[in-house]
Amino acid sequence: MAGIPDKPSLDGLEARWSGFWEDHGTYRFDRGHERSEIFSIDTPPPTVSGSLHMGSAFGYVQTDSIARYQRMRGRHVFYPMGWDDNGLPTERRVQNYFGVRCEPHLPYDPGFVAPEKPGKETVSISRPNFLELCERLVAEDEAAFEELWRRLGLSVDWTLTYTTIGHSARRTSQRAFLRNLARGEAYQADAPTLWDVDFRTAVAQAELEDREMPGAYHALKFHKADASGDVLIDTTRPELLAACVAVVAHPDDARFQPLFGSEVITPLYGARVPIVAHHLADPEKGTGIAMICTFGDTTDVVWWRELQLPMRAVLGTDGRFKSDAPEGITPDGETAYAEIAGRTAKQAQKIVVEQLTASGELEGEPRPITHPVKFFEKGERPLEIVTSRQWYLRNGGRDAELRAELLALGRELHWSPSNMRVRYDSWLEGLNADWLVSRQRYFGVPFPVWYRIDADGNSIYDELLVPQETDLPVDPSTDCPAGFEPAQRDQPGGFTADPDVMDTWATSSLTPQIVTGWVDDPDLFARTFPMDLRPQGPEIIRTWLFDTIVRARLEHGGLPWTDTAINGWVLDPDRKKMSKSRGNVVTPMPLVEEYGSDALRYWACNGRPGVDTAVDFGIMKVGRKLAIKVLNASKFVLGVSGDAAEAVDEVATDLDRSMLVALADVVDEATRSFDSFDYARSLERTERFFWSFCDDYVELVKSRAYGVAGDASVRSAAVSLRIALSTLLRMFAPVMPYVSEEVWSWWRDGSIHRAEWPAAEALRVRGGDPLVYQVAAEVLAEVRKVKSTSKVSLASPVARVLVVDTPARLAALEAARADVCDAGKVAKLEVEVGTVASVQVELAVNES
RNA sequence: GGGCGUUUAGCUCAGUCGGUAGAGCACCUGCCUUACAAGCAGGGGGUCGGCGGUUCGAGCCCGCCAGCGCCCACCA
DSSP states (O other), X not given: OOOOOSSOOSTTHHHHHHHHHHHHTTTOOOOOSOGGGEEEBOOOOOBOSSOOOHHHHHHHHHHHHHHHHHHHTTOEEEOOOEEBOOSHHHHXXXXXXXXXXXXXXXXXXXTOOOOSSOOSSOEEEOHHHHHHHHHHHHHHHHHHHHHHHHHTTOOOOGGGOEETTSHXXXXXXXXXXXXHHHTTSEEEEEEEEEEETTTTEEOOGGGEEEEEEEEEEEEEEEEETTSSOEEEEEESOGGGGGGEEEEEEOTTOTTTGGGTTOEEEOTTXXXXXXXXXXTTSOTTSTTSEEEEETTSSHHHHHHHHHTTOOOOOOBOTXXXXXXXXXXXXXXXXXXXXXXXXTOBHHHXXXXXXXXXXXXXXXXXXXXXXXXXXXXXXXXXXXXEEEEEEEEEEOOSTTOHHHHHHHHXXXXXXXXXXXXXXXXXXXXXHHOOSOEEOEESOSSSOBOSOEEEEOTTSOEEEEEEEOOOGGGOSOOTTTSOOTTOOGGGBTSTTSEEEOOOEEOHHHHHTTHHHHHHOTTTOHHHHHXXXXXXXXXXXXGGIIIIIHHHHHHHHHHHSSOSEEEEEEOOOEEOTXXXXXXXXXXXXXXXXXXXXXXXHHHHHHHHHHSOTTOOEEXXXXXXXXXXXXXXXXXHHHHHHHHHTTTOOOOGGGOOSHHHHHHHHHHHHHHHHHHHHHHTTOHHHHHHHHHHHHHHIIIIIHHHHHHHHTSOTTOHHHHHHHHHHHHHHHHHHHHHTTTOHHHHHHHHHHHOSSOGGGSOOOOGGGGOOTTOOXXXXXXXXXXXXXXXXXXXXXXXXXXXXXXXXXXXXXXXXHHHHHHTHHHHHHHHTEEEEEEEEOSSOEEEEEEOOOOO
16 A cells, blocks of 8 residues: 555556556466466467567557456466467568678678678578577567557466477477478378569468559460461560460360360470360350460469360479470470570560560560459569479368368368457368468477488488477487487488478467477466457468367367467558558557557557557547546545445445446456457447546535535445446456556555456445436536526525426435535525426626 | 458557447647656547448348458469
8 A cells, every 4th residue: 555646647557556556466477277267368468579569569459458357257367378489570670781682602600790780781690690690689679569569568377488499399399390291291292383583482371461463465376286376475574485385175165175185386486285175275265265374373283183184384483484395395386495494484575575676476466454363461573383392281272171171270260359250161161172281481489390311312202200298399400310420410321301481370370389388398288278368360260260270179079179369450540451561560669668568558459359540649639638537536446435345235325326327337348348348338338337436426416425424315425436447447447457446555465457347236335226226417517507507606606596307306316315416516406396307597696 | 262350539559238429749828836847637520341230229130242461272
């Protein structure tokens, strides 16, 4: 207990109370409880890419309000925080921050000192040096995030923090992978995959996005092999003509039916290719007949696979045309090809169009169109398709039975808001491939796999060497498989490491297993898994949420949590989606400085669950006003009520009973709302009641409360004020932890965040009738209205008030007569039963 | 192309049983009133996107249409 300050203020509350919570372990998880008494939250580990924007604060604050509510309901909240530092965003940031590039063939340089600023030339460094810089930078970023989270008052247990590149995450990821491998759920395949030519890595279906790009139809003249004429074929990618292995039309298309089985000769290159039929060919598109290249798009891959066509790959992993011309083209064709060898797709297209124009094999002018093109979501150039050996994980993309099970799990999961489930369903229904989990990158969890090398020095990918689970995590590029010596690395008869790392989602899809201890801490695991809540953003339903369910299904046969709460998207003040490229990113820290954490939290919790919300300084201002009002109202209530106990049986006055009964309804509604993760509704109802409490109830009982202590009605006012304050503070606590803790400390010991959530039943005092408070407030408002429109002070006296109303309402008014007269400075209050309700107010004659 | 959501005061949004449209901000008029002038009390302001239907009665239920946002889709 600290006592009531003379001049309450929000200044310094954040520093004081976040320090207090840390010192007292207020949010420390105590595992010594049954599963049913624990509430475990699978926190989204934010990507620590160095930038903090409002989206980083929005969802986390909403989740924190739920964590705080559950804690006050008596649950032992398991609320860890993680940092997603693993993966491409960190690599990219390191490259830009230091001006370096990872070259895996370089040896480690123990004396390497990173430049302070990027130099003119990019510095090539070894993989271990690169990883050291990654570790260093994420440590700085994570410290900045933690500072913000603490300032925002997130009630996480900081002793449970994890990172997606950390020891536990690597051990868990590798263990899960080895088990997937043992059960046949993980497999490798040498197959065409979507490929980012800048990052030089394969990407998964979940990381794709379509972008509308300009392009053009080019009508190419293919020559019938029997010299009976030409076939015109539209393509947007004439540069891939050299990779053409067939042309395709719909089997029902009468125009081309006579040609099926015959051959055409490609322009420029003179390759003979068959005319084939496939139902995916669209008679409406272009000229109705398409060229199949290896590979121009994903449809080409389907045609190539299903029609068992040969491979004529022309693009390398760097996105440039290979130096050697593909098979099957004429010597003249090889000459033509030599001009595009080594060029990018864009450069090659220009050259090929010129060549086609010169040869007369381009019909008319290219016709510009815009069309959707597949991009890596973090990439800047269109994806290509190249063939490479990759690791895959079964996710229902090629397996109807697993897909059906995953759909069923989606129905078993409780979604909030419920309509978000359709995103999961539609994603799953559109899946067409297993999950490609290998990435040709560096800062990630390595695959715990080596391969034998035969006597001729070839890696034998069928002969896997894997570690024991107890030895995890391993780095196969420095650790040795059992039975081998380091000197045998990359030697004939020896072994070689799998060079790849896992997709970052392959690790973050295991956050429930990482935080709950899984194999390493079975006691914790039993008490926290399956978890209670997965809060997250809508944009990662197809990745994080879906992948996590896949892993839990494969590993545990069921859901990783019972509930998911999907938050909305943060829009900038002009209601545009915030993004770095738009330059409209608002960062939270300056706003915390200006309005305070409680105000920022108030804004975040004003956003309805799952609803996109604009950054709105007006709402933050309102939040700040509310926090100040809480301070002042509390100061008054606690000051006027002396040492009154919060004892319901001392509430002796009808108006007081009435107010408490009305408050009970608010408690009920706030409780129901929070139980369904609707923090916003709880806040709105609490706030509405609080303002009416300040404007009406406090004004009505003020003069009575100032009365002689000991009098029953005086005591009733004091007790009621305290009960209501204590109740309202606790309902505000999940959203505004600082100001509620501050006020609580004025007269209570211990943290409000460990206090009990209010119970509505305790407020339902016998004989309480909500009508009394309601009618009293309405009559008082009428009195105020007359004073205000008459432009006199609210303190000015009223000679007479006549209230005409129904008997029931007049009886209610009668019960609060003294308080209404005192609050309105009314000399004479008269009532009259009537069918048309009215309030007449006669101001006293101004004698001044 | 399929789907989800949304459309209410100038702005941001509530409106959960179908029963005479609400809040905050902004604007205007007042008030130093013994918690709060970073305050308080009032006021003006609406064809609830459009059309049709169900109903005694529709912001709410049904159908169609439109705008906006998003998700999914085989994109030659």
